[in-house]
Amino acid sequence: MRILMVYPQYPDTFWSFKYALSLFSKKAVYPPLGLLTVAAMLPSDWEKKLIDMNVTRLNNDDILWADYVFVSAMHVQSQSVKEVISRCGNLDRKVVAGGPLFTIDRSEYNGVSYFVLGEVENIMPAFISDLTKGEAKPIYQSNEKPELINTPLPLWSLLNMKDYSSMNLQYSRGCPFDCEFCDIVALFGHKPRTKSSQQMVNELQALYDAHWRGQVFIVDDNLIGNKIKLKREVLPAIIEWSKSKNYPFYFVTEASMDLADDEELMNLMADAGIYQIFVGIESPNESSLVECNKIPNKHRDLIASVKKIQNHGFEVIGGFIIGFDNDTPAIFENQIDFIQKSGIVCAMVGIMMALPGTKLYERLKAENRLLHETSGNNTESTTNFISKMGNEVLANGYKHVIDKIYSADCYYRRIKTFYKEFHPKTKGSSKVELNYIISLIKSIWILGVVENGKKYFWTLLVFTLYKYPQLFWKSMSFAINRRHYYRHARKILKA
Numbered sequence: 001m002r003i004l005m006v007y008p009q010y011p012d013t014f015w016s017f018k019y020a021l022s023l024f025s026k027k028a029v030y031p032p033l034g035l036l037t038v039a040a041m042l043p044s045d046w047e048k049k050l051i052d053m054n055v056t057r058l059n060n061d062d063i064l065w066a067d068y069v070f071v072s073a074m075h076v077q078s079q080s081v082k083e084v085i086s087r088c089g090n091l092d093r094k095v096v097a098g099g100p101l102f103t104i105d106r107s108e109y110n111g112v113s114y115f116v117l118g119e120v121e122n123i124m125p126a127f128i129s130d131l132t133k134g135e136a137k138p139i140y141q142s143n144e145k146p147e148l149i150n151t152p153l154p155l156w157s158l159l160n161m162k163d164y165s166s167m168n169l170q171y172s173r174g175c176p177f178d179c180e181f182c183d184i185v186a187l188f189g190h191k192p193r194t195k196s197s198q199q200m201v202n203e204l205q206a207l208y209d210a211h212w213r214g215q216v217f218i219v220d221d222n223l224i225g226n227k228i229k230l231k232r233e234v235l236p237a238i239i240e241w242s243k244s245k246n247y248p249f250y251f252v253t254e255a256s257m258d259l260a261d262d263e264e265l266m267n268l269m270a271d272a273g274i275y276q277i278f279v280g281i282e283s284p285n286e287s288s289l290v291e292c293n294k295i296p297n298k299h300r301d302l303i304a305s306v307k308k309i310q311n312h313g314f315e316v317i318g319g320f321i322i323g324f325d326n327d328t329p330a331i332f333e334n335q336i337d338f339i340q341k342s343g344i345v346c347a348m349v350g351i352m353m354a355l356p357g358t359k360l361y362e363r364l365k366a367e368n369r370l371l372h373e374t375s376g377n378n379t380e381s382t383t384n385f386i387s388k389m390g391n392e393v394l395a396n397g398y399k400h401v402i403d404k405i406y407s408a409d410c411y412y413r414r415i416k417t418f419y420k421e422f423h424p425k426t427k428g429s430s431k432v433e434l435n436y437i438i439s440l441i442k443s444i445w446i447l448g449v450v451e452n453g454k455k456y457f458w459t460l461l462v463f464t465l466y467k468y469p470q471l472f473w474k475s476m477s478f479a480i481n482r483r484h485y486y487r488h489a490r491k492i493l494k495a
């Protein structure tokens with residue numbers, strides 16, 4: 001059996017880092033972890049090939065090589081998914097589809113022969129057996145939330161790691177909270193299910209054995225859903241393994257704001273080599289946090305909590321949403337003010353979207369306020385429902401926020417605010433490789449000579465070398481990332 005695994009193309013979004021990656025000579029940030037994990041569930045004597053359309057072209061010969069084409073995708077990839085399905089149909093190849101896009105709503109994908117939906121660990125054996133016998137049914141659906149103890153290691157051998165700036169792994173699924181707009185809980189439930197410490201060590205060892213060094217993204221939507229297990233078992237195991245290998249990886253992850261209340265947890269995470277944490281802050285407007293049931297953020301001084309996390313050696317990446325029913329036009333300046341004061345350099349501001357499967361979607365449907373389905377990209381300055389403040393006011397205000405926060409003046413000022421609070425706990429050797437030097441020269445030429453914001457770039461470099469020389473590479477990476485944010489912001493403003 002020959003299986004082609006296809007990861008469809010995602011559009012240029014805030015998270016694609018397209019304009020920053022070119023300076024690092026990388027093609028994408030993260031590999032398709034879900035497909036690589038499914039590949040590992042297939043029989044070892046089946047031939048497998050992976051085409052990630054974000055790093056390479058999907059050729060007709062690839063499709064014709066395969067007996068079946070497996071496709072996995074998120075909502076934001078739906079356009080490319082339709083093209084892939086249509087090409088496979090034209091070439092008479094059957095498509096097997098799974099992942100969040102199809103699990104939430106498969107109605108638009110008639111060309112798919114077999115859907116394997118939900119968390120597939122428990123249903124794959126039946127599907128594989130039926131497929132082998134030529135008796136596969138159109139739909140295999142798991143409504144169970146399986147324990148992750150049987151989840152295999154991703155099949156890293158299918159990947160050319162050099163195309164990516166980071167690898168990824170998953171420790172847990174599920175989040176104990178219940179935010180109205182979030183589709184994570186619709187997919188994975190409220191009870192955090194976790195891998196064992198030994199599984200985590202095996203995951204790290206597999207990446208190490210595949211010769212990966214550098215950034216690893218722990219993709220969990222909320223790493224700290226089960227704090228006790230994390231503190232007692234998992235982080236100590238990661239610390240011990242990392243130390244024994246002289247800290248080959250540094251980690252990025254996602255966590256809820258209640259992290260700021262747990263000193264012990266923050267210290268352990270920093271010791272494990274986690275240096276960057278995405279936190280869903282959503283809004284400085286308390287009534288909007290109440291509206292969406294953002295429990296970890298309610299009734300707290302959000303700026304003080306962000307600074308506490310920064311003090312413990314983490315860079316906070318902030319997720320913000322504009323367009324709650326309780327937002328008035330004052331929210332635009334309030335968000336800008338909050339972001340500037342927080343020193344959150346990488347602030348991902350999105351417009352509220354109603355994703356299928358969420359409580360928000362159901363509420364808006366009942367209120368007759370849904371306009372159309374969403375593209376899944378919440379940085380397009382449009383939304384898919386009737387906003388209480390008026391959709392035009394919302395779109396214009398959103399564009400104003402994006403324009404402001406990624407202007408050179410605001411962006412570089414936030415870096416200085418952040419450095420006042422940031423106490424990094426770097427581990428391992430800081431070996432500077434040849435490709436870093438090449439990227440450095442290329443970046444200095446482009447950011448310091450050719451493109452917008454030159455004055456601010458040079459001021460930051462001089463300021464860093466004078467006051468925080470140990471943060472030189474951090475400043476360079478902020479400046480490189482701004483190239484992406486700024487260009488992406490220009491696209492939003494033109495839309």
Ligand code: SF4
Binds near residue numbers: 177182222
């Ligand atoms: S805390 Fe984050 S992952 Fe959890 S329900 Fe809220 S938005 Fe979703």
